[in-house]
Amino acid sequence: MMCCFTVAAIVLLFSFSSSSADTPENFVQCLYNYPRMTNPISNVVYTQTNPSYSSILDMSIRISMFSNSSTKPQVIVTPLDVSHIQATIICAQRHGMQIRTRSGGHDYEGLSYVARVPFSIVDLFNLRQITVNVENRTAWVQAGATLGELYYTISQKTKTLGFPAGVCATVGTGGLFSGGGYGFLMRKYGLAADNIIDAHIIDVNGNLLDRKAMGEDLFWAIRGGGGASFGVIVAWKIKLVPVPSTVTVFNVARTLEENATEIIQKWQLVANKMDERIFIRVDVKKVNSSEHGKQTIQANFVSMFQGGVEELIPMVQKSLPELGLDRKDCTETSWIGSVVFANAVLLGSSVNEVTDVLLNRTQIRVNNFKGKSDYVRKPIPVDGLRGLWRLLYDDKVEDAVVQFAPYGGRMDEISESEIPFPHRSGYIFHVHYAVIWQEEGDEAARRHMNWIKKLYKYMEPYVSNSPRAAYLNYRDLDIGMNNNGYTSYHQASIWGVKYFGNNFRRLVEVKTKVDPHDFFRNEQSIPTLSKEENYYQETI
Structure with missing residues (x-):
């Protein structure tokens, strides 16, 4: 204790x-x-x-x-x-x-x-010690460590264990794990937050608590409910997962002229039903066309398969023959090699096998950025996709991408109340929207912000509703925010149920218990119940 x-x-x-x-x-x-x-x-x-x-x-x-x-x-x-x-x-x-x-x-x-x-x-950047126990398949990770540092350290100790978390090497583990943590292993092993078995947190009274001392309610809350609402997380104990010695990656690009729309339409039907060892993400953006002076929409099918290429090719050819995957499109590598590959795709840089790149804490920085998220239960019809492409063609927008990440596998098996992250069975894929611009000034900011809001509104008929779900780690203040002072449960529910669904109420109850005066707060922190709200909650 x-x-x-x-x-x-x-x-x-x-x-x-x-x-x-x-x-x-x-x-x-x-x-x-x-x-x-x-x-x-x-x-x-x-x-x-x-x-x-x-x-x-x-x-x-x-x-x-x-x-x-x-x-x-x-x-x-x-x-x-x-x-x-x-x-x-x-x-x-x-x-x-x-x-x-x-x-x-x-x-x-x-x-x-x-x-x-x-x-x-x-x-917390000074607190980034990582201790890997290969025999027990666990690791302690201080919250200031980045994902890249964690992946690198694991790879230096073992070639047959990994961890399911994000693809961006510079993301801090402290925040990512407390909000969920998507990655290429999620269909096999779930989120980062699903694989946390202990934690150290300092509470509002300055006490350092582990899982036993904090109790199961608080331990539940910080795995997907956002740790910053409840204290300062110092370290996580994570469960490492088996990975094969050989994995296969590919990044196949298809433009509209190469039937990208039809391939994506089929992808929506099969990506969440394929073998749980394969993860195929789709990144869609505007690019220059092979025809001089013209532009087109390109979809990149970015994948990692936990196995060799000879097993992968027939699997994809059976489920998604429209992609036309060929042996030359694929690269066999190690799990850590796939991590380097995924990070390079994210950065738009060339892929190499040098794992030291994962230790660079400053490789990502953008001038101006806005992101949003959605979840899809039913395939988007072809007309809906074509309308999305028309928005991506907007020449007043510098750089925008829409990503589709498949569900299925382990994500369908975990209860929506197991941890605060509720987006489980019933979803076929997750959507991430992002717009980046270099141009300075208020007018450029308004133009790009208005564009992504227009895109978000356009997608409303095709995504989840009641509530329209959102992902905490893709923070979006557009969906609602707290007051400077006291925020009621009702007001916070406007954004809270979008991130947490039916888990929001329990998060508020935990918050009220462990931080009753709402010291740990921000524009989207879990609020506390007033005495009147607390009485009402107890009597219903």
Whole structure:
């Protein structure tokens, strides 16, 4: 049991010795005075007057447009150990400061480093130790580690174990795991969050808790419900999964002139029903045509199969002969090779077998970005796809992509209430929309934002409804957000049920229990129940 019983006594003593003035200077002084530090905290505290402040802030900003926010953190803390996080939580409450936790900086709305109120960042990039136990098929991963660092470390210890999570190497494990975690292994093994077996979290009282100490309700909530609503997650214990020594990957491009529409139409019918070892994602975007001066729509069928090419080819030719997959399209590699391949496809870079690229924490940064998500229960008709292509042709939009990721397999077998992530059986694929632009200025931002909203509205007849489901890790404030102050359960349900379905109510109940004063909050954090709402919930 990891509950630190001495913290409560420290907090009580500390509350009387601290100044009551709510200023950044007093917050910092509070940090410096915090007792029982394992390491001096002064070396990892950055105020706005510190010469390293800007470089520390910008280091993990993945979307440059958030760098220009007028609401910058008053203080950044880059903890070296648990005591630094405990001090920050206690002092922030003492001095009226919100905190935002950042691991990789990939939040689509920048909520890990942008706020509308006085706030400080707890940036976990120093806490990225990874310990792999091959014999027990487990690993402990500190929350500041990136996916690339995790994958690389696993591959250095074993060639026959992997982990089902995302494809972007620079994403932080702290946020990704707490929101779900899609990847090429999901049809075989589910999400990253489905494969977490323990965690270390620091709660609002500064206590360090493991699974036994936090209890099953909180452990349930942080695996898919967004950890930042409940505390600061320090580390995850994950269950590693078997992978074959040989896997096969391919990235086959087909344009409209090469019957992309018809192939996608067939893909919708079979991709979620194929052998659970195969994952075929479809990336659709506008490209230059072979005809000079013209453009067309291209679909890239990006795949990983847990097995050799000789088994894969007949499988695809039987289920999706329209793709015309050939032996020359395929590459046999290792599981870690497939991770490098998937990351290279994401970056649009050339593929090589050098796994060290996964350790580069800064390889992704875009100027301006907006993303949204959807879930599909029934195949989109051909006319619906063609209307989507017309929107992608818009010449006022710089760079846009629509991704279809197949469901089926293990995703159909897990109950929607097993963890807070509810999007399970009944869905045939997930949709991710993204638009990126380099052009600066408000007019360009409005144009691209309006375009993706138009695209989202167009897709409404073809996707889930009541609610229209969304994926927490593709954060989207358009679907609803909290107030600066108190947010009612009813108001938060507008966005909450889209991310969490029927699990939202339980998440709110857990939040009310573990963080009753709603210290850990942001524009889409789980709210607490008021006394009146709590009474109503208990009496129905």
